[in-house]
Amino acid sequence: MKTIVIIDDDLNLAEILSEKIKFIKGYNCIGIFPGPTSYLANNLKADYILLDILMPDMSGLDAIPLIIERFPETNILIQTSVDDTDALFTGLKLGAIGYIYKGSTQSELAEIFEITQAGGAFISPNIARKMAEFYHSTRTLTESVTSREKDIIDGILEGYSYKMIGDKYAISIDTVRSHIRNLYQKLSINSKAELFNLMRK
Numbered sequence: 359m360k361t362i363v364i365i366d367d368d369l370n371l372a373e374i375l376s377e378k379i380k381f382i383k384g385y386n387c388i389g390i391f392p393g394p395t396s397y398l399a400n401n402l403k404a405d406y407i408l409l410d411i412l413m414p415d416m417s418g419l420d421a422i423p424l425i426i427e428r429f430p431e432t433n434i435l436i437q438t439s440v441d442d443t444d445a446l447f448t449g450l451k452l453g454a455i456g457y458i459y460k461g462s463t464q465s466e467l468a469e470i471f472e473i474t475q476a477g478g479a480f481i482s483p484n485i486a487r488k489m490a491e492f493y494h495s496t497r498t499l500t501e502s503v504t505s506r507e508k509d510i511i512d513g514i515l516e517g518y519s520y521k522m523i524g525d526k527y528a529i530s531i532d533t534v535r536s537h538i539r540n541l542y543q544k545l546s547i548n549s550k551a552e553l554f555n556l557m558r559k
Contacts, residue, residue: 360471363389365397365418366410366437371460375408375437378464385471394421403429406471408458410437411445419445422452423551433474452552455479502544510537514550 362379364387366372376387388404391397393415407425411418422434436449436457446457456479458470506527513523520534547553
């Protein structure tokens with residue numbers, strides 16, 4: 359049985375979505391939360407998280423790296439009521455595996471779960487094009503990363519602290535921070551979580 363958590367400040371819509379999931383064989387909604395803060399405080403692990411974008415306590419986009427850092431095996435599907443290509447694309451870059459429309463029928467939800475369980479990602483052609491353009495751009499940017507910056511990336515991915523990286527390569531912590539700022543700018547990312555997601559693609 360695959361477990362699902364819904365994070366949405368519109369609890370009525372969340373309950374309707376939960377009812378639809380109840381009748382999909384092999385899936386069970388184990389919790390509804392009004393925002394990412396309450397979900398993270400509860401620390402409830404699930405196979406899927408259906409995540410709204412616009413919420414008062416924290417944006418769903420801001421929550422994605424936090425959720426992935428705590429539960430790296432969790433599949434995040436963004437909930438949306440409109441085809442906001444830019445926001446959905448940002449969510450995918452941050453680690454979401456697709457999205458669902460809030461008005462999706464039970465059969466549509468079942469299809470999305472089936473696609474993602476098979477290792478696929480549920481995205482529209484417009485977003486697929488944006489993803490292709492992004493990864494082409496990322497490959498080009500990665501080629502421009504210096505050997506020292508590659509060392510820094512390796513250190514971060516291995517879980518080293520800034521001090522440990524500095525000690526390993528005989529450079530100061532300030533120099534490590536400077537390299538990291540340059541890397542984030544080159545790769546168009548803002549956090550370690552985004553770096554992890556980018557490097558595992």
